Amino acid sequence: MELGVYLHLPLCARRCGYCDFATVVGEDFPFERYAEKLVLEATHRADAYRRWPLSSIYFGGGSPSLWQPGLLGRLVRQLSSLFECGETVEVTAELNPQDASDGLLDGYLAAGINRLSIGVQSLDDEVLRRLTREHDAATSHAAYLAARRAGFDNISCDMIFGIAGQTVEHHLDQTRRLLDWQPDHLSLYQLTLAKNSALWRQGERPVDDDASAAMLEAGRDVLQAAGFAQYEVSNYARGGRVAVHNSCVWRGYPYLGLGASAHSLSVVRDRHVRVRNPPFSRYLSGPIEDAADPNLVAVDGALVEQLDAAHSEKELLLLGLRTRRGVDRAFYRQRFGVDPAERYRAALASFVRAGMLEVDARAIRPTARGIWLADELTVRLFGYGKGTCDDGQAG
Numbered sequence: 406m407e408l409g410v411y412l413h414l415p416l417c418a419r420r421c422g423y424c425d426f427a428t429v430v431g432e433d434f435p436f437e438r439y440a441e442k443l444v445l446e447a448t449h450r451a452d453a454y455r456r457w458p459l460s461s462i463y464f465g466g467g468s469p470s471l472w473q474p475g476l477l478g479r480l481v482r483q484l485s486s487l488f489e490c491g492e493t494v495e496v497t498a499e500l501n502p503q504d505a506s507d508g509l510l511d512g513y514l515a516a517g518i519n520r521l522s523i524g525v526q527s528l529d530d531e532v533l534r535r536l537t538r539e540h541d542a543a544t545s546h547a548a549y550l551a552a553r554r555a556g557f558d559n560i561s562c563d564m565i566f567g568i569a570g571q572t573v574e575h576h577l578d579q580t581r582r583l584l585d586w587q588p589d590h591l592s593l594y595q596l597t598l599a600k601n602s603a604l605w606r607q608g609e610r611p612v613d614d615d616a617s618a619a620m621l622e623a624g625r626d627v628l629q630a631a632g633f634a635q636y637e638v639s640n641y642a643r644g645g646r647v648a649v650h651n652s653c654v655w656r657g658y659p660y661l662g663l664g665a666s667a668h669s670l671s672v673v674r675d676r677h678v679r680v681r682n683p684p685f686s687r688y689l690s691g692p693i694e695d696a697a698d699p700n701l702v703a704v705d706g707a708l709v710e711q712l713d714a715a716h717s718e719k720e721l722l723l724l725g726l727r728t729r730r731g732v733d734r735a736f737y738r739q740r741f742g743v744d745p746a747e748r749y750r751a752a753l754a755s756f757v758r759a760g761m762l763e764v765d766a767r768a769i770r771p772t773a774r775g776i777w778l779a780d781e782l783t784v785r786l787f788g789y790g791k792g793t794c795d796d797g798q799a800g
């Protein structure tokens with residue numbers, strides 16, 4: 406196994422109308438204090454994660470591109486000294502297109518950041534306005550070109566599809582235009598609107614499930630024809646440039662999430678635990694050990710929700726079935742003491758007959774059709790496993 410470290414940098418110039426991420430808006434963000442807290446937290450919790458080599462660092466947000474690159478470089482160096490680094494460490498930063506000055510990009514490279522994830526979202530200025538983005542399509546393209554010029558050779562672009570009124574043709578046109586840039590990686594996200602988002606409250610709605618499914622499949626075909634492999638429901642890579650960080654999370658590997666509202670997955674005294682950090686103001690001002698919720702206990706200096714085995718099992722199935730690698734049978738057996746192909750044998754056989762899943766000696770993996778139904782397949786497999794388990798017939 407390998408270790409990924411995620412750093413949550415919760416600051417945005419303003420909140421986009423669709424966004425439900427944990428972020429804060431304001432002029433007087435305490436960069437230094439927050440960075441110090443991140444280092445304190447990392448140092449405090451490092452012991453529980455040191456047994457795995459560090460393979461990725463991910464600066465997510467929020468808008469990491471509002472941070473001085475020098476400060477991010479300091480964090481990269483401090484993390485690299487706390488953990489044993491693998492042969493290569495993928496260091497990703499999310500980049501808002503309007504922030505991509507040459508100074509920032511050069512600073513990122515000097516900081517050790519070797520992968521960018523650019524929030525392009527759409528190449529249609531009208532859609533960008535409806536999404537209340539701060540940039541237009543030309544700004545995103547200029548950011549992408551500047552990043553290439555600066556020397557980034559691993560660039561991912563995020564796109565959101567499925568805003569009301571969007572057609573499959575429009576989505577394909579957007580996808581083809583983005584492909585012309587020749588990015589290394591693409592994340593295509595279906596628009597979701599939380600009920601408390603500004604756009605939802607204004608009456609904006611995503612397209613319905615059928616329209617969305619049609620866009621997903623048509624988009625996948627165009628990307629595959631252009632040499633991009635779909636390796637997760639929303640993620641495509643060419644030339645093997647899969648996201649190391651996310652891939653490790655989807656495989657069920659441990660990860661250390663630092664910062665406000667970040668979460669981690671760890672193994673503490675042979676139990677898998679999910680660690681949830683408090684929101685911004687409490688994270689910044691409280692001691693790391695502060696466990697305000699009596700249902701949570703403090704472990705590694707952070708709040709811990711004990712995951713019961715059933716919950717962990719369902720999570721591993723769900724994450725695995727959303728990826729083309731699938732669920733690794735040996736890894737699953739090692740973690741839960743049972744081969745999933747045995748545990749879910751009858752249900753798996755029916756999904757294999759229906760052309761949704763494949764099972765071989767290494768993994769249970771979704772077919773090209775089955776990957777769209779990963780959530781439903783998980784619920785049905787898990788329900789089956791529970792039923793047979795309760796009946797005392799399996800597990």
Ligand SMILES: C[S@@+](CC[C@H](N)C(=O)[O-])C[C@H]1O[C@@H](n2cnc3c(N)ncnc32)[C@H](O)[C@@H]1O
Pocket residue numbers: 423424425426465466467468469499500501502523524525526563564565594595596597598599
């Ligand atoms: C942490 S977010 C934001 C990164 C960066 N601040 C930006 O806006 O460009 C990472 C990605 O999640 C996606 N995303 C955020 N909110 C979404 C939503 N409500 N529906 C679908 N995708 C969303 C966007 O594509 C975004 O680039």
Ligand code: SF4
Pocket residue numbers: 416417418419420421424425426428466467468501524
């Ligand atoms: S989408 Fe990105 S820039 Fe917009 S509010 Fe969310 S995190 Fe901030």
